[in-house]
Amino acid sequence: xxxxxxxxxxxxxxxxxxxxxYVATAIICLAGIMTYxxxxxxxxxxxxxxxxxxxxxxPGAAPTDVENLITKQIEKQVKSIAGVKKISSNSxxxxxxxxxxxxxxxxxKEAKREVKEAVDKAKQDLPNDLPDEPQVVDIxxxxxxxxxxxxxxxxxxxxxxxxxxxxxxxxxxxxELRRVDIVGALDREIQINVDLxxxxxxxxxxxxxxxxxxxxxxxxxxxxxxxxxxxRSLSVNGEYIDADQIGNTIVGSIKGGKIxxxxxxxxxxxxxxxxxxxxxxxxxxxxxxxxxRGGENLIDASDKINDIVKDFEAxxxxxxxxxxxxxxxxxxxxxTLHDLINTIIIGFILVTIILMFFMGATxxxxxxxxxxxSSFIAFLIFPSIGFSLNLMTLFSFLLALGxxxxxxxxxxxxxxxxxDNGKVPIRKAAKFAAGEVFMPVLTGTLVxxxxxxPLAFWPGTIGEFMFFLPVTLIIALLASxxxxxxxxxxxxxxxxxxxxxxxxxxxxxxxxxxxxVIFGATALIFYISGSFGMGNLTLxxxxxxxxxxxxxxxxxxxxxxxxxxxxxxAYMRMIAxxxxxxxxxxxxxxxxxxFFFSIVFTAIRK
Numbered sequence: 312x313x314x315x316x317x318x319x320x321x322x323x324x325x326x327x328x329x330x331x332x333y334v335a336t337a338i339i340c341l342a343g344i345m346t347y348x349x350x351x352x353x354x355x356x357x358x359x360x361x362x363x364x365x366x367x368x369x370p371g372a373a374p375t376d377v378e379n380l381i382t383k384q385i386e387k388q389v390k391s392i393a394g395v396k397k398i399s400s401n402s403x404x405x406x407x408x409x410x411x412x413x414x415x416x417x418x419x420k421e422a423k424r425e426v427k428e429a430v431d432k433a434k435q436d437l438p439n440d441l442p443d444e445p446q447v448v449d450i451x452x453x454x455x456x457x458x459x460x461x462x463x464x465x466x467x468x469x470x471x472x473x474x475x476x477x478x479x480x481x482x483x484x485x486x487e488l489r490r491v492d493i494v495g496a497l498d499r500e501i502q503i504n505v506d507l508x509x510x511x512x513x514x515x516x517x518x519x520x521x522x523x524x525x526x527x528x529x530x531x532x533x534x535x536x537x538x539x540x541x542x543r544s545l546s547v548n549g550e551y552i553d554a555d556q557i558g559n560t561i562v563g564s565i566k567g568g569k570i571x572x573x574x575x576x577x578x579x580x581x582x583x584x585x586x587x588x589x590x591x592x593x594x595x596x597x598x599x600x601x602x603x604r605g606g607e608n609l610i611d612a613s614d615k616i617n618d619i620v621k622d623f624e625a626x627x628x629x630x631x632x633x634x635x636x637x638x639x640x641x642x643x644x645x646x647t648l649h650d651l652i653n654t655i656i657i658g659f660i661l662v663t664i665i666l667m668f669f670m671g672a673t674x675x676x677x678x679x680x681x682x683x684x685s686s687f688i689a690f691l692i693f694p695s696i697g698f699s700l701n702l703m704t705l706f707s708f709l710l711a712l713g714x715x716x717x718x719x720x721x722x723x724x725x726x727x728x729x730x731d732n733g734k735v736p737i738r739k740a741a742k743f744a745a746g747e748v749f750m751p752v753l754t755g756t757l758v759x760x761x762x763x764x765p766l767a768f769w770p771g772t773i774g775e776f777m778f779f780l781p782v783t784l785i786i787a788l789l790a791s792x793x794x795x796x797x798x799x800x801x802x803x804x805x806x807x808x809x810x811x812x813x814x815x816x817x818x819x820x821x822x823x824x825x826x827x828v829i830f831g832a833t834a835l836i837f838y839i840s841g842s843f844g845m846g847n848l849t850l851x852x853x854x855x856x857x858x859x860x861x862x863x864x865x866x867x868x869x870x871x872x873x874x875x876x877x878x879x880x881a882y883m884r885m886i887a888x889x890x891x892x893x894x895x896x897x898x899x900x901x902x903x904x905x906f907f908f909s910i911v912f913t914a915i916r917k
């Protein structure tokens with residue numbers, strides 16, 4: 312009855328319904344892997360900086376006039392908006408700009424709306440001869456291009472632009488991209504250079520020419536016509552095709568004669584003055600600036616863009632037209648993510664190997680499984696809270712490696728103690744052990760979580776950036792608590808065995824050969840499918856398994872039976888010595904003196 316009272320009911324239910332737990336574990340693993348593959352992958356988390364930019368153009372005004380007539384009037388209205396952190400402005404010749412920075416908890420859309428309302432209030436105090444109204448723009452750091460696709464070759468800019476526009480249409484169909492901007496291309500422009508003397512002699516004004524061109528260059532609806540019982544729409548397309556048609560436009564008449572636009576003006580098919588330039592290796596190019604949509608997978612976007620480029624190079628672009636990709640942020644992101652993931656995997660393996668020396672291989676694997684299982688549970692939660700895989704979240708997993716195993720270590724070790732090498736039935740031992748240490752483990756986990764909770768409320772821009780670290784840690788640690796009390800006891804109840812330190816048996820057995828074939832076939836499948844990382848990991852795990860079977864098994868046995876007992880006896884003698892006579896009081900006084908000394912030393916040190 313006493314054992315039953317100490318049972319933790321969820322753990323007991325899990326052990327009694329182990330099939331459901333195994334199925335749930337398999338589902339969590341598969342769903343976690345799928346979610347991991349689908350999570351957005353970025354170098355750094357996307358942090359929104361709530362800044363609004365107000366730009367006003369006032370031609371002909373000196374900087375002092377711009378400041379007094381425009382900048383100060385706008386500042387007077389926007390400074391009363393709630394949540395404003397800082398206002399900075401700049402007044403130069405013909406131009407005023409005001410930047411309003413809000414607190415990080417303010418929504419950008421709401422901030423922009425309030426700034427627009429404040430600018431509308433300021434309009435009555437602004438000069439009446441402004442050519443355009445003040446422009447209110449939100450500053451979005453996600454507008455920075457993540458990649459540049461450069462088209463170059465022995466072709467004119469107009470030809471390069473034609474192929475760039477085709478590539479732009481294909482790329483903008485990708486859901487991962489916000490837009491694709493073309494830089495360095497020429498924009499077509501039709502110039503009408505009027506000879507004012509000829510126009511005056513012909514009696515044609517500029518308005519006459521403007522109206523004539525506007526009336527001719529349009530599509531006119533012709534109504535509908537019934538054809539075979541169906542009504543079809545008719546229209547007359549009068550839009551100009553080339554400069555010659557514009558030159559043949561009738562703009563007036565004199566003494567019964569028609570006056571054409573080409574008689575009084577020169578119509579030139581040319582290009583606008585170039586405002587954007589692109590260079591690559593000192594040559595003119597047309598560049599596509601790729602701008603990713605917020606929250607989308609940068610690596611997937613990069614892969615799809617590279618596929619489009621390869622398709623254009625193979626099927627559409629002429630020979631000699633080169634496509635070069637520069638400033639690809641996905642390369643750095645891919646390398647950072649791979650390095651962090653490799654570090655996490657290596658850390659997990661090292662943690663498991665260290666645990667083998669103290670708990671045995673089987674128990675160490677139970678404990679080590681809490682790392683990937685906790686990670687998979689965290690991955691399943693990420694989409695619902697809008698998290699991506701980035702430097703901060705992966706660093707959090709790396710930081711949590713040695714922490715998430717704590718709960719499992721206590722539960723498994725206590726199960727092994729109660730099991731007492733088979734003296735207590737394993738199912739009963741697992742239930743009793745989990746219930747016995749539930750409160751200490753829960754308390755320990757909450758104590759570890761406590762320092763990270765305030766970090767989640769860190770204010771300011773740095774707080775927005777660091778927010779991902781404590782939240783990821785909290786999710787991983789809570790997931791480890793679930794794994795330690797729901798899944799690990801089930802594994803222990805089925806696989807925990809009596810310790811056997813006799814290692815004189817044959818090493819290369821039929822079971823070892825079957826295991827080698829399974830690992831080899833799995834690695835081969837990964838290599839054929841192109842997943843070289845998983846293939847390498849599979850072979851590495853088999854190497855660890857073989858190392859344990861042939862070498863570590865005996866080393867671990869000697870450590871547990873010879874070296875570790877000596878360490879325990881030495882520790883016991885040291886504790887016994889400290890507890891004799893007045894030594895406990897001396898130790899307490901020494902600790903207090905050391906505490907105050909550390910405070911004083913910290914205060915006076917350089």
